[in-house]
Amino acid sequence: MPATVPGxxxxxxxxxxxGLAAGAFLRRAGFTATVHEQASALTEVGAGLVMAPNAVRLLxxxxxxxxxxxxxVPLDWGWEFRRWTDGSVLSVEKLSGVCERLYGERTYVVHRADLLDSLKAAVPSEWVRLGARCTSVDVRKDxxxxxxxDxxxxxxxxxxxxxxxxSVVRGAVTEPLPPAYSGICAFRTIVPAQAVPDFALRRAQTLWLGPGRHFVHYPVAGGQAVNVVAFAPAGDYTDESWSSTGTIEEFHAEFSDWDPRVTDLITAGGVPGRWALLDRAPLPRWSRDxxxxLGDAAHPMFPFFAQGAAQSIEDAAVLARCLAAHANDPEQGLKQYEAARIERTTRLQxxxxxxxxxxxxxxxxxQKARDAALAASDPLVRNGWIYGFDAEEALTS
Structure with a gap:
């Protein structure tokens, strides 16, 4: 790691x-930084996420x-699509060995809190200021x-x-575009491993597809729990907070006629979180002066490609590289960062x-044409532009 110098x-x-990924990559590049976090502790709400090779290589x-x-948890069995009524398998993509051969890294699923703990290990504790809720950003001459x-x-x-x-900071960069109502809400829950059937403990990301809805589950926390997230019509529900909760009855009502294995997982999960997905158009610019x-502040996206966290980590790596390349002209570094990232993240949005x-x-x-296409497709290869991408090497190519 480069020696830290005044900067x-x-x-x-x-x-x-x-934010923590940015701190980690800036530290690696020889900078110092302060992370201002509004919460009293560095925590993440209970939910899982996918770490594909494009993010893992940066970690x-x-x-x-x-x-x-x-x-x-490594996804050995891989990605699996099932039909909503009876669980019949539409498509399976085994990842073990294939990811490493194609892209040099495996694909993992992880609890958000566990990923956050990993990033914390790369950021000095004295860099983090807790209980610091930013209320305004005033851009002055120098x-x-x-x-x-406070x-x-x-x-x-x-x-x-x-x-x-x-984001509060976004208002200092560009005129924020108001979110649009997507008409979709998400339910989420973490189910203890002892409460789920064996099939849900397999090292697979399973997606059940049905009319107006889909249901996803995969193991997290070293296999000690299963992450469940499901998407359904929102009706008049518009609360976007991840701390909001629904009821088991509401969750059941959306999937009551689905395969019993789905409804059994809903029951085992207890009170679910529930939040509305609001739609936000890509921003035309990310930087000013x-x-x-970075991350969701710049390019919030629906979770249907499982790339939100990965793109935040890519952002952090590229930002640190660009600032290091323009140490005497940070505004130019930020322009290079935006130019390097905006096309890729907009495409993913x-x-x-x-x-x-x-x-x-x-x-x-x-639906039948979609299912046939799933059976015939090879998404790991088709999406090589996502998983094979090296955010740092792309800056020099």
């Missing part, structure tokens, strides 16, 4: 996956793989002034907004949006 004062707003470079592998809810102020030379879909955005429609087709000719 620009870098403020990262947000201590989630993107390896910041030296956190040993920590990561303590709780991450400095950026941050104000916080009345404190911080001056920074570079500000990185990693503060999520409701010495302020930039748009593809994630489109997958909502294909996943939720009603039974009929289009």
């Amino acid at each position: 620009p004062r870098i403020a990262i707003v947000g201590g989630g996956i993107g 390896r470079r910041i030296g956190v793989m040993a920590q990561f592998l303590r709780r991450a 400095v950026v002034l941050l104000r916080f809810a 009345g404190s102020k911080v001056e920074a030379d570079i500000v990185i907004g990693a503060d999520g879909v409701h 010495r302020v930039t955005l 748009e593809l994630s949006h489109a997958r909502r429609d294909s996943n939720h087709l009603p039974d009929g000719p289009e």
Whole structure:
């Protein structure tokens, strides 16, 4: 790791996956930074996520793989699509050995909190300021002034907004586009391993597809639990907070006529979280002067391609490289970062949006054509532009 030398004062707003990844990659590049997190502790709400090779190779470079592998679950069996009524298998993609051969890394599923713990290991604890809720960002001629809810102020030379879909920093960069109502809500729950049938403990990401809905499950926490997330019509439900909850009855009502294995998992999970998916168009710009955005603050996307966290990590790696390449001109570094990232993340936003429609087709000719295409496709190869991508090497190619 390069020796840390005096440099620009870098403020990262947000201590989630993107914010801590930014801290880790900036540290590797020889910078120092302060992570301002509004919560009183660095935590993530209970949910799982997929770490594909494009993100895993970057985690390896910041030296956190040993920590990561303590709780991450490799997807050996891989991706599996099933039909909603009877669980008949539409498509299976075995990943063990294939991912490594094609892309140099495996694909894993992991609890968000476990990924966050891995990233924390790469960021000095003294860099993290907790209980710091940013309320405004004032871009001045030679400095950026941050104000916080406790009345404190911080001056920074570079500000990185990693503060999520409701980003405060975004207002200093571009005119925020109001979210649109997607008409979809998500239910989520974590089910203890002892409460689920054996088939749900397999090292597979299983997606059940049905009319207007789909249901996903995979093991997390070293196989000690199963992550369940399902998507259904939202009706008039518009609460977007991940801390919101629904009821088992509401969850059951959406999937009552599905395969009993689905409804059994719903029952075993207890009270589910529930949140609305709001649709946000890609931003035309991420940076202004010495302020930039990262992760969901820059490119929030539907979770249907399982790339949200991975793209935050890619952002962090590229941002650190660009700032290091323009150490004497941070504004130019931020411009290079935006130019390097915006086309790729916009494409993923748009593809994630489109997958909502294909996943939720009603039974009929289009659904049968989709299922036939799934059976004949090889998504691991077809999506090589996602999984084979090396965000750092792309800067020099």
